[in-house]
Amino acid sequence: MNGIHDMGGMHGFGPIVREADEPVFHHEWEGKALALARIALAGGLFNLDEFRHVMERMPPVQYLSISYYERWLEGAIALLAEKGVISADEFTARLTALAEAGS
Amino acid sequence: MTADAHGDADVALRVRALESLLLEKGLVESPAIDEIIDLFENRLGPQNGARVVARAWSDPEFKARLLANATDAIVEMGYEAVQGEDMVVVENTPRVHNLVVCTLCSCFPWATLGLPPVWYKSAPYRSRAASDPRGVLLEFGTAVADEAEVRVWDSNAELRYMVLPERPAGTDAMGEDELLALVTRDSMIGVTRALAP
Amino acid sequence: MTRVITRKVVQGLYKRTGTARVDADIAASFKAGDGIRARNINPTGHTRLPRYIRGKQGQIAKDHGVFQFADSLAHGGGKQPQHLYSVRFTAQELWGAGAPARDSLYIDLWDDYLEPHDADA
Numbered sequence: 001m002n003g004i005h006d007m008g009g010m011h012g013f014g015p016i017v018r019e020a021d022e023p024v025f026h027h028e029w030e031g032k033a034l035a036l037a038r039i040a041l042a043g044g045l046f047n048l049d050e051f052r053h054v055m056e057r058m059p060p061v062q063y064l065s066i067s068y069y070e071r072w073l074e075g076a077i078a079l080l081a082e083k084g085v086i087s088a089d090e091f092t093a094r095l096t097a098l099a100e101a102g103s
Numbered sequence: 104m105t106a107d108a109h110g111d112a113d114v115a116l117r118v119r120a121l122e123s124l125l126l127e128k129g130l131v132e133s134p135a136i137d138e139i140i141d142l143f144e145n146r147l148g149p150q151n152g153a154r155v156v157a158r159a160w161s162d163p164e165f166k167a168r169l170l171a172n173a174t175d176a177i178v179e180m181g182y183e184a185v186q187g188e189d190m191v192v193v194e195n196t197p198r199v200h201n202l203v204v205c206t207l208c209s210c211f212p213w214a215t216l217g218l219p220p221v222w223y224k225s226a227p228y229r230s231r232a233a234s235d236p237r238g239v240l241l242e243f244g245t246a247v248a249d250e251a252e253v254r255v256w257d258s259n260a261e262l263r264y265m266v267l268p269e270r271p272a273g274t275d276a277m278g279e280d281e282l283l284a285l286v287t288r289d290s291m292i293g294v295t296r297a298l299a300p
Numbered sequence: 301m302t303r304v305i306t307r308k309v310v311q312g313l314y315k316r317t318g319t320a321r322v323d324a325d326i327a328a329s330f331k332a333g334d335g336i337r338a339r340n341i342n343p344t345g346h347t348r349l350p351r352y353i354r355g356k357q358g359q360i361a362k363d364h365g366v367f368q369f370a371d372s373l374a375h376g377g378g379k380q381p382q383h384l385y386s387v388r389f390t391a392q393e394l395w396g397a398g399a400p401a402r403d404s405l406y407i408d409l410w411d412d413y414l415e416p417h418d419a420d421a
Contacts (some may be wrong), residue, residue, distance in 0.1 A: 129304055130304060130305065131304065131305040132304065132305065132306045132307065134306070134307035135305045135306055135307045135309065135310045137307075138307045138310040138311065139310055142310075185318055186318075188318050188319040188320070188321075189319055189320070189321060189364075191386075206350055206352075207348060207350055233352060233394075233405060234352070234394070234395050236403065237400065237403070249400070250402075251402070252402040252403055252404060253391075253400065253402075253403040253404075254403070254404050254405070254406060255403075255404070255405040255406070256405075256406050256407075257350070257405060257406070257407040258408070259348045259349075259350065259407055259408055260320075260348055260367065260370070260384055260408035260409075260410070261319075261320035261321075261367060261370075262364060262384075262386075262408055
């Protein structure tokens with residue numbers, strides 16, 4: 001698809017921003033998000049090409065405004081719902097329960 | 104840190120929700136999650152690629168094997184892992200400077216370089232590395248002579264690319280362990296050269 | 301297909317088991333040195349043929365062998381194994397006369413993305 005992910009040759013994104021001594025993960029959740037997505041792939045819940053495509057299908061504004069590991073996370077959540085593994089309602093209910101338990 | 108604290112707390116909660124549902128459904132066991140995080144934090148990383156480069160600089164026969172069949176040569180060194188299944192190593196010379204990008208996502212040779220830095224995954228790099236590699240190289244402080252060819256490798260399929268940087272001048276007497284310190288992650292992506300001794 | 305992922309499974313998986321290479325005897329449509337043109341396709345589904353390559357003329361640099369096809373696997377269409385090539389494009393072909401004359405770009409393209417093209421030179 002001719003999506004926002006197909007960036008080769010585009011202009012206007014500005015200078016390349018680098019970080020000295022960058023850690024592997026900036027937040028604990030990043031490692032966990034990556035692990036969960038890899039596990040879903042390893043478990044055959046979806047394949048790598050389906051996973052790339054679900055991220056490409058994200059609205060362009062969302063794609064550009066969230067980080068790499070958030071794209072992995074949101075991609076996995078969306079794809080698991082499409083595959084019938086974890087429905088959107090089930091996910092929302094769990095999110096609410098965890099938020100209430102933590103507050 | 105790029106996102107604010109509130110945003111990260113929300114995202115962290117979404118990760119916990121996904122994790123708890125996968126665990127509850129019996130699709131994953133908790134130690135498997137820790138195993139993957141350990142793999143990426145501690146076992147994969149540019150220290151692996153640097154070993155490959157230092158050996159190639161020191162051992163002409165290994166270098167020939169590496170350039171002819173990178174996958175086998177890298178596995179021979181013990182760096183066999185996900186996103187390193189099919190590897191290609193391209194050699195920088197005075198006449199050719201190679202640069203690796205993934206314009207469509209952020210494909211990267213995890214087996215030898217670990218996870219990519221944020222800049223490699225960013226829109227500025229992905230958009231311009233293909234169309235203006237010399238401009239990108241200058242942003243990294245790397246000037247390539249007009250007479251040389253800049254070769255961009257867009258790793259869009261399932262082969263993963265790594266650059267064999269030029270061995271710096273004045274290192275003839277150095278052994279593999281000393282050379283190792285001159286090989287940076289960025290030099291194996293091709294945005295910089297190896298460090299001078 | 302679905303299986304429980306344990307620590308042991310993870311340890312076993314982080315080997316070269318995930319290769320996209322397919323061990324199949326399939327004829328190649330092109331060989332190193334052949335001139336090609338990337339097809340001008342605009343699928344609404346998944347493709348690994350970027351816009352900046354479509355319609356451009358290049359040359360086969362190397363035949364990587366037979367690989368599963370991403371465009372198909374993303375949509376439940378099976379592996380559709382076919383040859384994958386490293387294809388060289390000049391910077392000027394991709395970005396116009398203002399690009400440096402010596403520079404080039406290499407990208408991996410499947411048979412289905414390519415059509416023959418005899419270069420003038």
